[in-house]
Amino acid sequence: MKVVVDKAACVGCARCVRTCPDLFTQDEKLKAVVLVEVVPPLSELCAKATALICPVSAITIEQAEVKGS
């Protein structure tokens, strides 16, 4: 699973950072930055939660491609 932030949409509210500090930080303009290339399994629920709580729907979840298909 990957998590992607639409920086143009992000309003810098920091909800995602407070919810999943292992996955998100903020840049100098307070835009959310994803810290991990691939979301660790134990953080997947947290990542999904941020997609729901982001007030501007700037966070999307992408499922990793299934190898061999």
Ligand code: SF4
């Ligand atoms: S919750 Fe959404 S708007 Fe708020 S900082 Fe994170 S990505 Fe940006």
